[in-house]
Structure formats: C-alpha cells, structure tokens
Amino acid sequence: MNDEEALAALAALAHPTRLAGFRLLVRHEPEGMATGQLVEATGLSQSTLSTHLAVLVKAGLVQPEKRGRNFIQRAQMDRLRALMLFLARDCCEGRADLCEPLLADLARC
Secondary structure: OOOHEEEHHHHHHHHHHHHHHHHHHHOOOOOOOOOOHHHHHHHHHHHHHHHHHHHHHHHHOOEEEEEOEEEEEEEEEEEHHHHHHHHHHHHHHOOOHHHHHHHHHOOOO
16 A cells, blocks of 8 residues: 555545444445445435445445445455555554554454
C-alpha cells in the first residue's frame, strides 16, 4: 500500500456512518451481507447506504458480489490488513518490543 491508497482508505473511514458500516461488514466476514440486510441493520435509506458504499468501494475497502438477484457486500480483509501494516510498518523505530502490545491485542481478535 502506498501513501495515496492509505489516504483514500482513511478518508473513506473518516465518516461515522461509513466506519460503522465497514466494521459491521468486517464482523460478518467471510459471508458478507446482502445490501438489504445492511439497510435494515443501519437504518439508512437504500440511496444513502449506496452513496456510502460507493465511497468504500472506491477506496478498495468493500467489494460487492452478485449472487443471484442480490448483491453481497464484503469487507476486503486484504485491504484492511494492508492498511494496518502500512500504519504500523515503521512502528517504534523498528523496536519490535514496543509493538508487542499492539500485536497481542490483535491476536485476541
């Protein structure tokens, strides 16, 4: 991931509705969620949700999959992983011992 891609992902997540929606999709991986389920879970209108999803898709954080008549929205875990690595790659000037608490917290997930 480069700076431009990281900034696009962070900007997409820098909105409370998009952040909540993305976190909801992460919780529902690997199955994803139908767009209708997302509308119901978030309480947003279809058009408002679509606008927010479009931003997340453009940033590479969400990928819709066509299944029959439904679109299943999936969090792109590889992209999330790349963003997290981008942010922590130079953690603490290369002192791995200072990053251990972060890694321990992630391991509990």
